[in-house]
Structures are given as C-alpha cells and as structure tokens.
Amino acid sequence: MNTVISITLWIAYIVALYFSVFLVLVYLDKKRLFSTEDSADKISHFPLVSVLIPAYNEEKTILRTLESVYALDYPKNRLEVIVINDGSKDHTGKVIQTYIKNKPNFQLLSHSNCGKAASLNRALKLAKGEFFACLDADSFVESSTLKKMLQIYEKENNSNLAIVTPAMKVYQPKNMLQKVQWLEYLVIILISRLSSHLDSLYVAPGPFSLYRTRIIRKIGGFDEKNITEDQEIAYRIQQRQYLIKQCTNGYVYTTAPQELTPFYHQRRRWYLGGITCLHQYRKLVANKKYGDFGLMQMVKNVVGFILAVTGITIAGYFFILPLFQTLKEMIIVNFNFMPYLQTLKIKITFLNFLLTDFRKGIIVLFLFIIGGFFFYQAHRNAKEKILKFGWIPLIPYFAFYYTLKGIILILCMIEFVRGKKVKW
Amino acid sequence: MVNKKSEIKLKEEPIPKIMKEKETRDGTFRKISTDKYVLAGIITFLIFSLGLTLGMIIDDHRYNLVDEINMEQEVKYLSLQSQYLYLNAFSSYNNCPIISTALKETIKDLSDSLSEVIAYEEDDKTTTDKRKQIIMRRYLLDNLRYWLLATENKQKCSLNIAPILYFYSTECPSCPNQGTILTYYKKVFGEEVLVFPINLDFQLEEPLVEIVMNQFNITKQPTLIIDDKKYEGVVGKDQLLTLICSSLKKSEHCPKE
Numbered sequence: 001m002n003t004v005i006s007i008t009l010w011i012a013y014i015v016a017l018y019f020s021v022f023l024v025l026v027y028l029d030k031k032r033l034f035s036t037e038d039s040a041d042k043i044s045h046f047p048l049v050s051v052l053i054p055a056y057n058e059e060k061t062i063l064r065t066l067e068s069v070y071a072l073d074y075p076k077n078r079l080e081v082i083v084i085n086d087g088s089k090d091h092t093g094k095v096i097q098t099y100i101k102n103k104p105n106f107q108l109l110s111h112s113n114c115g116k117a118a119s120l121n122r123a124l125k126l127a128k129g130e131f132f133a134c135l136d137a138d139s140f141v142e143s144s145t146l147k148k149m150l151q152i153y154e155k156e157n158n159s160n161l162a163i164v165t166p167a168m169k170v171y172q173p174k175n176m177l178q179k180v181q182w183l184e185y186l187v188i189i190l191i192s193r194l195s196s197h198l199d200s201l202y203v204a205p206g207p208f209s210l211y212r213t214r215i216i217r218k219i220g221g222f223d224e225k226n227i228t229e230d231q232e233i234a235y236r237i238q239q240r241q242y243l244i245k246q247c248t249n250g251y252v253y254t255t256a257p258q259e260l261t262p263f264y265h266q267r268r269r270w271y272l273g274g275i276t277c278l279h280q281y282r283k284l285v286a287n288k289k290y291g292d293f294g295l296m297q298m299v300k301n302v303v304g305f306i307l308a309v310t311g312i313t314i315a316g317y318f319f320i321l322p323l324f325q326t327l328k329e330m331i332i333v334n335f336n337f338m339p340y341l342q343t344l345k346i347k348i349t350f351l352n353f354l355l356t357d358f359r360k361g362i363i364v365l366f367l368f369i370i371g372g373f374f375f376y377q378a379h380r381n382a383k384e385k386i387l388k389f390g391w392i393p394l395i396p397y398f399a400f401y402y403t404l405k406g407i408i409l410i411l412c413m414i415e416f417v418r419g420k421k422v423k424w
Numbered sequence: 425m426v427n428k429k430s431e432i433k434l435k436e437e438p439i440p441k442i443m444k445e446k447e448t449r450d451g452t453f454r455k456i457s458t459d460k461y462v463l464a465g466i467i468t469f470l471i472f473s474l475g476l477t478l479g480m481i482i483d484d485h486r487y488n489l490v491d492e493i494n495m496e497q498e499v500k501y502l503s504l505q506s507q508y509l510y511l512n513a514f515s516s517y518n519n520c521p522i523i524s525t526a527l528k529e530t531i532k533d534l535s536d537s538l539s540e541v542i543a544y545e546e547d548d549k550t551t552t553d554k555r556k557q558i559i560m561r562r563y564l565l566d567n568l569r570y571w572l573l574a575t576e577n578k579q580k581c582s583l584n585i586a587p588i589l590y591f592y593s594t595e596c597p598s599c600p601n602q603g604t605i606l607t608y609y610k611k612v613f614g615e616e617v618l619v620f621p622i623n624l625d626f627q628l629e630e631p632l633v634e635i636v637m638n639q640f641n642i643t644k645q646p647t648l649i650i651d652d653k654k655y656e657g658v659v660g661k662d663q664l665l666t667l668i669c670s671s672l673k674k675s676e677h678c679p680k681e
Contacts, residue, residue, distance in 0.1 A: 018464055022460055289451055291456050359476055
C-alpha cells in the first residue's frame with residue numbers, strides 16, 4: 001500500500017511540476033509582448049454592438065448593472081441593450097421598466113422562466129449587432145472595456161475570431177471568502193492571458209464576453225442543456241476551429257459569493273459543467289488537429305481533475321490515518337491525555353530536519369516557487385498591489401483555499417459518475 | 425405534409441454553408457509548441473534529478489549523524505561503566521547517590537536518541553539497508569546494557585526505579601497497544617519508569633538477546649520483564665499500574681492504599 005501511495009505521489013508531483021514549468025516557459029517566451037499588448041480605447045470605426053442582460057430575481061443588483069452599461073464609453077446609437085426578465089418573481093421587471101424609460105437603445109424582453117441559456121438565445125434572435133456581449137445581472141463593466149475589446153477584433157482582423165474575453169475581477173470584496181476569490185481571479189487573468197497566446201482559452205466568462213454574432217448564430221447559439229453555457233460555447237468554438245482571444249485590460253467586475261453555501265453552489269455548477277464539457281468534447285483531448293489546445297490544454301484539464309482528486313485523497317489519507325491512530329491510543333488510556341500534554345515538547349533538531357524527504361521536497365519547493373512567482377506576476381499583470389487587503393487573505397489563499405476547491409471537485413466528480421450510472 | 429416540407433427546407437439550407445466553412449477553417453492558425461513541451465520535460469527531469477541527488481547526499485549525512493550519536497552513547501556507557509567499577513572497588517563507601525544521578529542522566533540521553541532513531545526507522549520502512557540494521561542492532565545492545573546496569577543498581581543502591589524490559593516485534597498485532605500503554609506510563613511516571621524496548625526483528629543477529637530470552641523462557645510477544653518477573657501477553661492499563669507501583673517503593677503517581 002505504501003509503495004502504491006509513494007509511486008502515485010511521485011507521478012502526481014512530477015506531472016504537476018511539468019505543467020507548471022511549461023507555463024513558466026510560455027510566460028518567459030511571451031513576456032516581451034506583454035508591454036505592447038494592452039488595448040487602448042481608440043478604434044477606427046464603431047460597429048453595432050448588442051448587450052444582452054439576462055436577469056432572474058435581481059432587483060437589488062440589476063440597477064447598477066444597467067447603469068454600468070449605460071455609462072459605457074460608446075456612441076449610444078451604435079449600442080443596443082436587450083434586458084431579459086426571465087420570469088422573475090420579485091420586482092426586477094418593474095425596476096428595469098422604470099430605468100429604461102426615455103432610453104431608446106434599451107429594450108425589455110419578458111418571458112416566463114426558461115433559464116439563462118434559453119433567455120440568451122431568444123434575445124440573440126432579436127439582436128442586430130455585429131457583435132454582442134452578455135452581462136450577468138450581478139456584474140458590472142468598466143466604461144472603457146467595450147472599446148478595448150473591440151480593438152482586439154480590429155487588431156486581429158480575423159473573421160474567424162469568435163470571442164474576446166474580458167479580465168474578470170471581484171467587485172469590492174468585503175469578507176475573507178471574497179478577498180480570497182479576489183486573489184484567485186487575478187491569477188486566473190494571468191493564466192488566461194498565457195492561454196490566449198496559445199489559442200487555448202476554454203471559458204468565455206459569463207460577464208461581458210464579446211461574441212461575433214454571425215459565428216454564434218451559425219454554431220447554433222448557447223447550449224440550453226448545459227449548466228455552464230459559458231464553458232460549453234468556448235469548447236464548441238474551439239472544436240469548430242474558431243479563435244478566442246483575451247482582452248487583458250478590459251475589466252469586468254463580478255460579485256463573488258460571500259458565504260460558503262452560495263460559494264459551494266457556484267463552484268459545484270462550474271466544476272460539474274467543466275466535467276460535462278470535458279466528457280462531451282473528449283475527442284479533442286490529445287488531438288493534434290487542435291494544436292496546443294488539444295495537446296496541452298485539454299490534457300491539462302483532464303489531468304488537473306485527476307491530480308486534484310489524488311492530491312486530496314492522499315492528503316486525507318495522511319491526515320485521517322494519524323488521527324485514527326491517536327484516537328485508538330486515547331481509547332486504550334481512557335482519554336487521560338494530561339500526561340501527554342505535560343510532557344509535550346516540540347523538538348526541532350538537525351536530525352529531524354534531515355528526516356524530511358528531500359527527494360519529493362525539492363519538487364514541492366519548486367511548485368511553491370512557481371506558484372509564488374505567478375501570484376506575484378498576476379498582481380503586476382492586473383496592476384494591483386499584493387497587500388491591497390493586507391496579508392491576512394494570503395494565508396487562507398495559500399493554506400486552505402485549494403484544499404476546499406479540491407474537496408468540492410471530488411464531490412462533483414462523485415455526483416457526475418453517479419449521474420452517469422443512473423442514466424445508463 | 426406541410427410540416428415535412430418545411431423540415432426539408434430547413435435542412436437544405438445550412439449544409440452547403442457548413443461545408444464551405446470547413447474548407448476555410450482547418451485550424452491552420454493552431455500551433456504546437458513542441459520546443460516548450462520538450463524543454464519543460466527536460467527541466468522537470470533536471471529538478472527531479474536534483475531532488476534525488478540531494479536526497480542521497482542527505483541520507484549519507486543522516487547515517488553519519490546517527491553514527492555519531494552511537495559513538496557518543498558508547499563513550500557515555502564506558503564512562504558509566506568505569507564509574508561503576510570504581511564504586512565496586514571501593515564498595516565500603518556509600519557512593520550510591522553519585523551513581524544513581526549518573527545513571528539517570530545517561531538513561532535520559534538514551535531515551536532521547538532512541539526516540540530519534542525510532543522516528544528514523546519509521547520513516548524509511550521500505551528501505552532494507554545493511555547500515556540501518558547495524559545501527560538498530562547497536563541500539564538494541566545499548567538498551568540491554570542499560571537495563572542490566574539499572575537492575576543491578578536498583579538492587580545494590582535501592583534506587584526508586586522500575587526498569588521494564590519490553591520484547592516486541594513488528595509482526596505482532598497486539599504490540600502497538602502494549603506500546604501505547606507503556607508510553608503512557610512513561611509519560612506519567614517520568615524518570616521513575618525505565619522502558620527498554622527490545623525489537624525481536626533483530627533477534628537472529630544478536631546472541632545476547634538469545635541469552636536473555638532463554639533465561640526468561642520468552643516465547644510470546646509482547647512480553648514484559650519487571651524485576652525478574654515475566655508477564656506474557658498484553659498487560660492491561662490497571663495491571664501495569666499495580667506492577668509498577670509494587671516495583672517502586674513510593675511514588676506520588678501511585679494510588680494511596
């Protein structure tokens with residue numbers, strides 16, 4: 001058993017190290033392009049753009065979302081806004097109606113509840129824009145973002161460029177969970193930037209990804225069956241050999257879940273959607289036809305799930321086993337633990353230091369260094385200070401956050417496998 | 425009829441378009457960063473080898489350090505033995521206070537370094553190294569010598585100690601329980617209880633263990649020897665307390681009668 005665990009650990013460490021080193025190489029290779037890449041908000045012509053805002057029970061946040069769209073730095077007669085009231089049970093409809101009065105470029109589409117993807121598809125039929133963006137009602141867009149994203153379309157000048165994704169930040173994080181997510185999102189921006197260079201983006205974030213209407217219509221709009229339509233559409237775009245690019249400094253702000261339960265629900269949706277997408281597009285994995293996306297990104301996505309699961313399982317094994325042992329000892333001595341506490345002393349001798357396993361240790365050390373390096377570069381990339389919210393959020397971020405995500409991931413995988421079995 | 429017609433129409437339209445699209449979009453923009461795949465592999469391998477090399481160097485240091493501890497132990501033992509011989513030669517004098525202090529100090533040293541070696545032993549269960557076996561054998565011998573010294577001193581100087589010789593092996597299933605109970609009382613009584621663990625995995629290589637085992641006729645594990653008396657099988661928590669307390673003259677940790 002010990003040998004099996006040992007070998008599994010070795011493989012896990014080496015695979016993780018390989019992917020990290022690869023990312024570092026991509027970073028070092030593309031770094032010189034970084035300074036020239038930032039989009040300016042100057043564009044030569046103004047195509048018609050539609051903004052679709054699906055809303056379901058969002059009376060509290062919808063107003064700020066609408067205002068951020070209204071405040072977009074873009075000619076009003078070239079911007080069409082379609083707000084979709086997806087059968088809200090609260091006053092969302094009323095709030096929208098009051099707001100869009102006297103704003104001719106805003107329109108409201110109301111129908112009984114049918115889900116986000118279906119709402120978007122209905123609005124997509126009406127949309128007249130050459131490009132369209134979706135904006136969740138809990139997200140807000142910076143006024144210059146639209147022009148910056150359009151500039152990517154102009155610069156690339158490629159009719160096969162189907163999606164430009166924004167850089168997503170957490171909106172005014174207040175509590176610890178939100179601050180940790182703030183840090184996470186910054187790292188995601190940098191990693192997505194590198195993926196963008198390899199044509200390997202596999203998520204078009206719900207808030208304000210800018211799509212080319214023609215292509216999305218051609219591939220049949222959003223998948224109404226998938227719970228993460230923003231991942232599914234990106235995978236489909238990749239499968240059909242269209243392009244996705246990131247607009248590195250086109251910022252969108254989203255409200256991150258403040259409590260553990262909604263956080264769990266959000267992540268569960270993401271991960272289950274991710275697993276479903278990977279399963280659906282499994283033919284792309286290690287497929288040469290898809291270049292780096294097939295050979296690296298898809299493989300990494302699959303291996304990432306496996307690594308997370310093995311990592312958490314082994315950590316659990318090492319944590320639970322000693323716990324069980326201690327419990328057994330305590331039962332033998334009738335839980336009389338005072339003598340243990342009295343003689344408890346922490347000794348760190350040179351021999352203890354030598355006892356640590358340096359063979360695996362050095363790999364873990366390198367993983368930490370690379371992680372820290374990307375953490376630092378992510379802040380530079382997003383032009384944010386590392387200690388913006390003090391150093392306290394860094395502790396849960398590095399210590400527990402990935403474990404928490406891993407546990408949610410395992411639960412999702414169990415759910416996925418069970419769901420499959422029931423269906424078959 | 426009407427439905428069928430419209431269906432056919434719908435199907436007819438998109439097909440040629442998609443065909444055209446496929447011709448233009450064959451993924452020619454895709455790149456394969458083979459150089460980075462290979463380079464990443466090489467760097468990963470280098471880091472891996474660095475770890476292996478470092479591990480080997482550190483292993484060497486570790487053995488040397490354990491060797492040092494052993495040698496230190498030997499010198500201490502020699503010193504104690506000389507003291508004992510000296511005291512024996514001049515037995516008309518009452519030198520017991522001196523030797524009891526010396527013995528206690530040395531035994532404390534032994535338990536400290538022993539726990540380190542045990543930690544080391546547990547760490548590398550999978551490796552069967554000759555050096556490791558030699559190191560473990562020397563510790564076993566050390567334990568036996570100290571046990572002999574402690575027992576003899578207890579009788580001559582009437583020290584207030586309970587020396588326990590503990591035979592166990594890694595194959596015996598109930599030994600961990602006995603170990604837990606012994607550790608517990610070691611912690612309760614502190615220096616009054618001296619536990620000398622004898623790992624029978626090394627029995628074949630050490631004739632002295634054979635001698636002791638023959639003398640006490642030890643057939644089972646775990647077996648405890650307290651004051652020349654043999655206790656086979658797991659000695660329970662309450663029973664062991666009684667045994668320790670009858671071996672000690674007085675102790676604050678013993679229940680008052």
